[in-house]
Amino acid sequence: xxxxxxxxxxxxxxxxxxILFVMDGLGGLPHPKTGQTELEAAYTPNLDRLARQSQCGLxxxxxxxxxxxxxxxxxxxxxxxxxxxLIGRGVLEALGIGMEVRDGDVAAxxxxxxxxxxxxxxxxxxxxxxxxxxxxxxxxxxxxxxDKVEFRVTAVKEHRFAVVFRGADLSDQLTDTxxxxxxxxxxPVRATSPGAQxxxxxxxxxxxxxxxxxxxxxxxxxxxxRGFSRLPHLPTMAQVYKLRSAAxxxxxxxxxxxxxxxxxxxxxxxxxxxxxxxxxxxxxQYDFFYMHHKATDAAGEDGDFERKVKAIEEADAVIPxxxxxxxxxxxxxxxxxxxxxxxxxxxxxxxxxxxxxxxRAHGAASFCESDCALxxxxxxxxxxVMPLALAHALKLDKYGA
Amino acid sequence: xxxxxxxxxxxxxxxxxxILFVMDGLGGLPHPKTGQTELEAAYTPNLDRLARQSQCGLxxxxxxxxxxxxxxxxxxxxxxxxxxxLIGRGVLEALGIGMEVRDGDVAAxxxxxxxxxxxxxxxxxxxxxxxxxxxxxxxxxxxxxxDKVEFRVTAVKEHRFAVVFRGADLSDQLTDTxxxxxxxxxxPVRATSPGAQxxxxxxxxxxxxxxxxxxxxxxxxxxxxRGFSRLPHLPTMAQVYKLRSAAxxxxxxxxxxxxxxxxxxxxxxxxxxxxxxxxxxxxxQYDFFYMHHKATDAAGEDGDFERKVKAIEEADAVIPxxxxxxxxxxxxxxxxxxxxxxxxxxxxxxxxxxxxxxxRAHGAASFCESDCALxxxxxxxxxxVMPLALAHALKLDKYGA
Numbered sequence: 001x002x003x004x005x006x007x008x009x010x011x012x013x014x015x016x017x018x019i020l021f022v023m024d025g026l027g028g029l030p031h032p033k034t035g036q037t038e039l040e041a042a043y044t045p046n047l048d049r050l051a052r053q054s055q056c057g058l059x060x061x062x063x064x065x066x067x068x069x070x071x072x073x074x075x076x077x078x079x080x081x082x083x084x085x086l087i088g089r090g091v092l093e094a095l096g097i098g099m100e101v102r103d104g105d106v107a108a109x110x111x112x113x114x115x116x117x118x119x120x121x122x123x124x125x126x127x128x129x130x131x132x133x134x135x136x137x138x139x140x141x142x143x144x145x146x147d148k149v150e151f152r153v154t155a156v157k158e159h160r161f162a163v164v165f166r167g168a169d170l171s172d173q174l175t176d177t178x179x180x181x182x183x184x185x186x187x188p189v190r191a192t193s194p195g196a197q198x199x200x201x202x203x204x205x206x207x208x209x210x211x212x213x214x215x216x217x218x219x220x221x222x223x224x225x226r227g228f229s230r231l232p233h234l235p236t237m238a239q240v241y242k243l244r245s246a247a248x249x250x251x252x253x254x255x256x257x258x259x260x261x262x263x264x265x266x267x268x269x270x271x272x273x274x275x276x277x278x279x280x281x282x283x284x285q286y287d288f289f290y291m292h293h294k295a296t297d298a299a300g301e302d303g304d305f306e307r308k309v310k311a312i313e314e315a316d317a318v319i320p321x322x323x324x325x326x327x328x329x330x331x332x333x334x335x336x337x338x339x340x341x342x343x344x345x346x347x348x349x350x351x352x353x354x355x356x357x358x359x360r361a362h363g364a365a366s367f368c369e370s371d372c373a374l375x376x377x378x379x380x381x382x383x384x385v386m387p388l389a390l391a392h393a394l395k396l397d398k399y400g401a
Numbered sequence: 402x403x404x405x406x407x408x409x410x411x412x413x414x415x416x417x418x419x420i421l422f423v424m425d426g427l428g429g430l431p432h433p434k435t436g437q438t439e440l441e442a443a444y445t446p447n448l449d450r451l452a453r454q455s456q457c458g459l460x461x462x463x464x465x466x467x468x469x470x471x472x473x474x475x476x477x478x479x480x481x482x483x484x485x486x487l488i489g490r491g492v493l494e495a496l497g498i499g500m501e502v503r504d505g506d507v508a509a510x511x512x513x514x515x516x517x518x519x520x521x522x523x524x525x526x527x528x529x530x531x532x533x534x535x536x537x538x539x540x541x542x543x544x545x546x547x548d549k550v551e552f553r554v555t556a557v558k559e560h561r562f563a564v565v566f567r568g569a570d571l572s573d574q575l576t577d578t579x580x581x582x583x584x585x586x587x588x589p590v591r592a593t594s595p596g597a598q599x600x601x602x603x604x605x606x607x608x609x610x611x612x613x614x615x616x617x618x619x620x621x622x623x624x625x626x627r628g629f630s631r632l633p634h635l636p637t638m639a640q641v642y643k644l645r646s647a648a649x650x651x652x653x654x655x656x657x658x659x660x661x662x663x664x665x666x667x668x669x670x671x672x673x674x675x676x677x678x679x680x681x682x683x684x685x686q687y688d689f690f691y692m693h694h695k696a697t698d699a700a701g702e703d704g705d706f707e708r709k710v711k712a713i714e715e716a717d718a719v720i721p722x723x724x725x726x727x728x729x730x731x732x733x734x735x736x737x738x739x740x741x742x743x744x745x746x747x748x749x750x751x752x753x754x755x756x757x758x759x760x761r762a763h764g765a766a767s768f769c770e771s772d773c774a775l776x777x778x779x780x781x782x783x784x785x786v787m788p789l790a791l792a793h794a795l796k797l798d799k800y801g802a
Contacts, residue, residue: 029761037761062800064781065788066407069801082801083407092802227802339759345799347792348761349777369777370763379779 004079004240007387007396013242016328016393019279019289020385022077023315024070024254025297026334027350027369029341031305038296038305038340039351039368042312046319047332047353051367055359057377058349058369059385061336067347073335074257078290079241079386080234087260088172088229093162095256099154101231106170106199109227110153110161111178112137112220115211119185124178126220128158137161137220144209146202163206163225171196174203176226186224203228236262237288241390246282248275249292258290268292276318283325291322300338301345308340323355328393330355331385332367349379356392405480405641407800408788414643417729417794420680420690421786423478424716425471425655426698427735428751428770430742432706439697439706439741440752440769443713447720448733448754452768456760458778459750459770460786462737468748471497474736475658479691480642480787481635488661489573489630494563496657500555502632507571507600510628511554511562512579513538513621516612520586525579526560527621535562538621545610547603564607564626572597575604577627587625604629637663638689642791645686649679650693659691669693677719684726692723701739702746709741724756729794731756732786733768750780757793 028038061068061076062083071092072082090107101107112134114123129137134155141153149167156162173196177186189203203225210223237245239262247258248268255265266282268275272293279289295311322330332355337348351372364371373379377388390396429439462469462477463484472493473483491508502508513535515524530538535556542554550568557563574597578587590604604626611624638646640663648659649669656666667683669676673694680690696712723731733756738749752773765772774780778789791797 029759058777058779063407063788064778064785065790065792065797066411067792067797067799069799072801087801089802342759346759347789347797348759369761373763373777373779374775379777379781 004081006399007079007390008240010397010399011242011390011395012397014393014395016395017283017287017289017325018329018389018393019291019322019327019331020077020389021291021293021315021322021330021332023293023296023312023332023334025300025336025338025345026312027337027339027346027348028300028308029339029346029348032341037369038300038308039312040370041305042309042316044312044316044367046316047367048365050319050323050330050332050355051353051364051371053361054353054355054364055361055377056364056367056372056375057352058372058379059333059352059382060349060379061382063381064349065347067345068336069345070253070335071257073382074254076382077333077335077385078237078261079383080261081383085232085234087232087257089227090162090229091231092253093156093160093227094164096251096253097154097156097162098252098256099152099162099164101164102166103231104166104170106165106172106228106230108163108203108225108229110163111224112159112161113222113224114219115222121179121182121184121186121222121224123219124180124182124224125159129220131155131157133220134159134161137214137217140213141210141223143213144206146205149202151206159220165199165202169195169198171199172228172230174200174228177207178224178226186222189225232260234261238262241288241386243288244286245288245290246286247290247292248278249290249294250275251292251294254292254294263290272314272318276321279322280325296334297338300340301343303340303343305340328356329389331389333385352377352385354388354392358392358394405482405784408480408791408797409641411798411800412643412791412796413798415794415796417796418684418688418690418726419730419790419794420692420723420726420728420732421478421790422692422694422716422723422731422733424694424697424713424733424735426701426737426739426746427713428738428740428747428749429701429709430740430747430749433742438770439701439709440713441771442706443710443717445713445717445768447717448768449766451720451724451731451733451756452754452765452772454762455754455756455765456762456778457765457768457773457776458753459773459780460734460753460783461750461780462783464782465750466748468746469737470746471654471736472658474783475655477783478734478736478786479638479662480784481662482784486633486635488633488658490628491563491573491630492632493654494557494561494628495565497654498555498557498563499653499657500553500563500565502565503567504632505567505571507566507573507629507631509564509604509626509630511564512625513560513562514623514625515620516623522580522583522585522587522623522625524620525581525583525625529559530621532556532558534621535559538615538618541614542611542624544614545607547606550603552607560621566600566603570596570599572600573629573631575601575629578608579625579627587623590626633661635662639663642689642787644689646689646691647683647687648691648693649676650695651676652693652695655693655695664691673715673719677722680723681726697735698739701741702744704741704744706741729757730790732790734786753778753786755789755793759793759795
């Protein structure tokens with residue numbers, strides 16, 4: 001992948017500083033009544049002024065038409081080809097709730113489910129049990145005992161939980177037990193490579209004991225496991241970009257994603273204003289700051305157009321604080337789109353803005369999808385964001401003589 | 402190639418419906434007198450209104466600067482990488498005139514040519530003999546007799562014909578006999594793989610007998626064969642996209658191309674209005690409708706600017722009929738450009754419009770090259786058209802967690 005190895009060859013350390021401000025799920029769709037997207041509807045005087053001094057464009061997280069999850073969308077923004085570097089579902093689920101996943105651990109995503117008397121799955125989601133009940137059930141599972149393997153089980157939301165196994169020689173080459181359909185029996189965990197046989201037996205033992213413990217419970221009388229995975233081995237931002245990088249995020253998943261690429265996770269407080277303060281506090285210690293704003297995506301996922309507008313306006317308010325630090329490069333964008341009208345992630349390209357002394361600013365009137373579409377950067381893949389940032393921070397040498 | 406295997410992994414069946422309306426050779430160049438392209442000169446109130454409600458862009462069939470033939474241009478629109486999936490010249494020529502080509506058949510393109518008394522080619526095109534004369538000559542060749550192999554010979558246009566061989570164990574691993582230059586003798590057909598020896602002998606026997614039959618004719622006293630090829634094995638639209646797809650076309654080549662990717666060919670009548678009617682008649686039976694309008698390209702190829710303008714206006718008139726079906730996605734574009742001023746296919750990117758409930762429409766004033774260049778979709782390869790269509794029809798799952 002050109003953008004990666006090439007950049008790795010050309011990059012040099014320098015004192016210049018880069019901020020990547022990610023508003024999660026930033027891109028939107030027009031409100032049926034006004035025809036304006038969330039970003040167009042928001043009052044964003046700071047971002048609009050910044051856009052007029054910046055290079056703008058639209059980014060595709062994966063490729064046109066593809067809706068990404070948070071994992072691949074963030075890897076792409078960090079410059080890691082999301083089709084080459086994969087993060088397993090189990091690992092992502094565990095990171096998302098702040099569970100520790102160490103090298104060698106195997107993580108899986110779990111569902112509590114309902115079994116009927118014939119041994120078939122009556123409901124793969126156990127009626128979407130309440131999260132509080134889920135937490136009680138997870139505590140019950142702690143009495144499971146496995147030979148020479150420790151594990152942690154933690155509730156996520158409703159019927160979902162995460163489990164992390166820790167021990168010697170564990171493998172993630174395992175099949176799912178969830179048949180993805182009601183009315184069928186759960187599948188046994190099977191090893192897909194010879195070295196995974198023992199881990200498969202351990203996982204099946206975990207499930208058998210879970211079934212015994214939950215036998216009298218209703219509706220959650222069994223568990224399904226899927227997405228067995230280990231920590232991916234990603235080269236770090238230090239190795240690839242020679243950057244000392246810091247992550248400022250509030251939600252565990254984004255701290256986890258950042259730590260996967262070797263960023264130092266810095267306490268981010270509880271609001272986007274706190275996050276901007278954290279950037280300022282640590283300004284001297286790092287060259288690269290990834291700052292993550294979750295509220296935009298959360299509102300979009302809930303289909304709450306107005307709340308997403310407000311979340312954008314909160315982000316707008318911290319822009320002067322960030323500019324006051326005099327970053328060599330300030331980028332504002334999203335990892336993907338989460339239009340409130342779709343109430344979920346989408347494939348739409350994401351507004352992108354790069355502010356630096358070394359841009360050709362073409363006078364975008366404001367920071368929004370339609371003005372970014374006319375920006376000089378055009379439409380480009382998210383994996384090209386890091387090379388652009390490093391270039392504008394004058395950290396990249398010339399290629400060839 | 403990302404757009405293909407990835408989409409195959411993510412796609413699911415759904416009741417949503419997609420129309421891909423291809424005006425062949427749509428893209429144009431400015432008329433020297435008016436400075437307007439064919440599309441700009443055409444009166445297209447329906448397409449212009451549609452463009453104002455759509456996402457627009459420009460597509461490159463292969464890559465910038467590359468002029469495609471109809472085969473690769475259409476494969477790209479259907480999402481099949483045209484550099485990976487190749488359709489042989491012989492097969493395309495045969496499909497283009499509606500000859501049946503079955504699995505195992507070998508097709509070749511033929512030229513009638515003129516030989517001089519020294520056995521060299523005096524004219525590779527036999528003075529571009531009249532098509533009627535060509536048909537007579539083809540009937541004469543029917544008396545050729547080959548051992549255990551049947552064949553059909555059919556006139557194409559002027560000196561061009563197509564031949565399809567049918568029999569057991571035929572191979573297309575054969576060299577051309579056309580030396581591509583006058584003044585040289587025809588080359589023998591040679592096998593390029595061991596299993597092709599017998600087919601090479603059969604082809605040479607065909608040529609020898611043709612030479613004997615045509616010996617006294619002038620100017621067409623010999624044949625040249627090239628582009629030996631078999632049907633390519635393409636995964637079907639059903640396999641790749643889980644789509645039940647229909648092709649509505651008038652010309653044989655486009656029906657043939659569509660059938661190569663497993664589309665059901667539906668009778669299209671004789672006009673573009675008939676084609677729109679055919680879409681309506683079969684609306685309940687399919688998820689995907691490829692509708693092909695040939696007249697734009699034919700006029701462009703003839704260098705007839707005005708006729709191409711009229712062909713575009715005819716297409717404009719059927720837009721309300723298509724919209725009346727309430728497709729989830731309606732795309733209007735071309736397979737490639739055929740500017741009347743060039744009187745042939747060209748490399749210029751092609752206007753593209755995607756109408757769906759889930760677009761950010763940026764108020765393109767009209768459907769033309771210059772407004773599409775400013776559209777949010779930007780400039781992108783034709784192979785990304787299908788992923789975009791499927792995304793907007795909500796048929797694609799999320800990539801990664």
